[in-house]
Amino acid sequence: MAIFDIGIIPVLFAFWFSGVVAAVYLTVRLQMRR
């Protein structure tokens, strides 16, 4: 199936990257309120 052709590494990387963006978002929101 097409999805499995992508490989697991890019999927994990995308998931990690979205986590980083979420972490940055939460950090900014908290810093702005100080």
Add this chain to the structure above:
Amino acid sequence: MEHTVSDPLVDDYLRRLDVAAAGLPPDRREDLLGGIREHIDAAIASGEVTDEASLRALLDRIGEPEEIVAAAAEPGDVQPWAPPPAPTVYYRRPGMGLEIAAVLLLTLGSLLFVVGWLAGIVMVWSSRRWTLAEKLVATLVFPGGPGLVLWLSAVAVGQTMCTTTSGDGASTDVVETCTSTGFSLPAPFGALAVLLWLVLPLVVAGVLLHRARRRADSEPPVPVYPATRSRWGGLEIAAVLLLGVGGFLVPVVAPLAGLFCAWMSSQWTRAEKWVATAIASMGLMIPVLGLAFAALARTS
């Protein structure tokens, strides 16, 4: 009329009055100061004041500067002689950052081969919220944590290879030769050991966290002064680290733990938590979109 007599007593009195009247509206403050000055100058000019004793008597008659201002103040005026309001002190319950981080490292962190688990053990032993017995249990059940057993089962699992050889012409015996690599337990025991090694550390972690929470709650609340008040507690730091760095070390699991911490925190609004959850979940959308595209490609 400005006071013309430069006497330390008068100067000191007028300075105290000036300070006391700091909270009055400017026009009334000027009127008050001017009136008192005029009164003192008039008394001096009239010859009423001849020496220090008579000057002191005059100032006593006029009254204490604080009392004069209190009499002149109207409702709503600031009372400058009153002590400034004490800064509002907030109290928060004692933080659990060290204990939460220790438990996370002993369980999830053990997936980082030995390193994560060791860091967790260092934190366990440096916390004062666990007894010696609890620290020993955390260390001995089980060394390496659940992560180690996963690593071992993936890398160093025992294998048995058998080869059969037929006997020579004189015999019809079939000889089977088996060689084992690594260490293996009989299957039922092995499965049980693996299960215990996976589950017991999680149970121990849960019990330790619960006990630490109970002890932390029995401690006096921690005062937080506005100037030093920080929104960054253990939960917030854990959330950001797990989401940001954790996903690289322990894919999927660490970001989920980070989102969990974010939702447990009271520092972010519900909307912010949803936004962060949506952002972090975008990574999950990729396989879902891939499947959708594959389905579309097949139908077209």
